[in-house]
Amino acid sequence: MAIDWNRRTCSRRGHTTYAPTEPELHSRLRADTALGEAWRCLRCGDFALGAPHGSGPAAQAPLVPRGKALRDIFILRFLAIERLLRGVLIVLVAWAVWKFSNSQDAVRQFFDSNLTVFRPVTDHFHYDLEHSPIVDTIRKTFDYKHSTLVIVAVALLVYALIEIVEAYGLWLGRRWAEYLTVVATAAFLPLEGYELSEHVSALKVCTLLLNIAAVVWILLSKRLFGLRGGVVAFEAERHSASLLEVEQAAQVSTVVA
Known part of the structure; x- marks a missing residue:
C-alpha cells in the first residue's frame, strides 16, 4: 500500500493554506461552506475550514513540499x-x-x-x-x-x-549538507571496505551498504554535481509539484482552451 505523504504530514503538522491576491487563482483555492470559508491546503489539496495562514501574490507563497x-x-x-x-x-x-x-x-x-x-x-x-x-x-x-x-x-x-x-x-x-555527506561518506568508503576485509561482521556490512546506498540516493535524487540536470532541474522539479503552480497551469490551460 502506497503511503500518502501529503496527508500523513498534514495529519501530524496541520494544513497549510494561502490566499493569493490574483482573483481567478483566489477563487480556485477558496470555497464557502455552511460552517464558513474553507481554503485548499497547499500540501494535501483538501479544503480546511478557517482563514488562510497567509496571503499575498502567488509568487510569494511558501513553497510547501509535497x-x-x-x-x-x-x-x-x-x-x-x-x-x-x-x-x-x-x-x-x-x-x-x-x-x-x-x-x-x-x-x-x-x-x-x-x-x-x-x-x-x-x-x-x-x-x-x-x-x-x-x-x-x-x-x-x-x-x-x-x-x-x-x-x-x-x-x-x-x-x-x-x-x-x-x-x-x-x-x-540544506543542499550544502547533501554535498558534504556525499563527499565525506565517499571518502571513508575505502577505509570501511578495508576494515571489512580484515574482519567481517554484520554491523560493518550493514554500515557499508547503508553508506553506499546513501551516497547513490543523494547523488541521483538531489541531482548533485550536475547529475540529471543539476540544481536547475532539481528546483524545476520542486516547483512543478507546487499546488499553486499546478493551479496556475490549469488556469492558463482553461483560458487558452
Whole structure:
C-alpha cells in the first residue's frame, strides 16, 4: 500500500493554506461552506475550514513540499539521526582514547592484575589466553606514545564534528549538507571496505551498504554535481509539484482552451 505523504504530514503538522491576491487563482483555492470559508491546503489539496495562514501574490507563497519531496525529507532526516548517533558515539570513543592516553600505566597494571581471573576458565578449555589475538591487540595499545593517542583522539573529534554538522544540515534539508555527506561518506568508503576485509561482521556490512546506498540516493535524487540536470532541474522539479503552480497551469490551460 502506497503511503500518502501529503496527508500523513498534514495529519501530524496541520494544513497549510494561502490566499493569493490574483482573483481567478483566489477563487480556485477558496470555497464557502455552511460552517464558513474553507481554503485548499497547499500540501494535501483538501479544503480546511478557517482563514488562510497567509496571503499575498502567488509568487510569494511558501513553497510547501509535497509528495516525493516529503518522502525525501523523511529519508534525509533518518540519515541525519544516524549521523548524529554516530557522531555522539565517536565523541565518546575520542574521550576514552584521551583518558587512556593520560593513564596508560595504570590501565596496564589493572589489565595485567585482572587477567589472571580468567585463566582458570581459559585453561579448562585449553585456550592460550596470554597469546590470544584480543589480549595481544590490547597490549599493543599500551606501547603507543602519548602524543600518538592524542592525535588519534583529535582526529576522532574532527570526524565526529563532521558527522554532527552533516546531521544538522540534513535535518534542515540544506543542499550544502547533501554535498558534504556525499563527499565525506565517499571518502571513508575505502577505509570501511578495508576494515571489512580484515574482519567481517554484520554491523560493518550493514554500515557499508547503508553508506553506499546513501551516497547513490543523494547523488541521483538531489541531482548533485550536475547529475540529471543539476540544481536547475532539481528546483524545476520542486516547483512543478507546487499546488499553486499546478493551479496556475490549469488556469492558463482553461483560458487558452
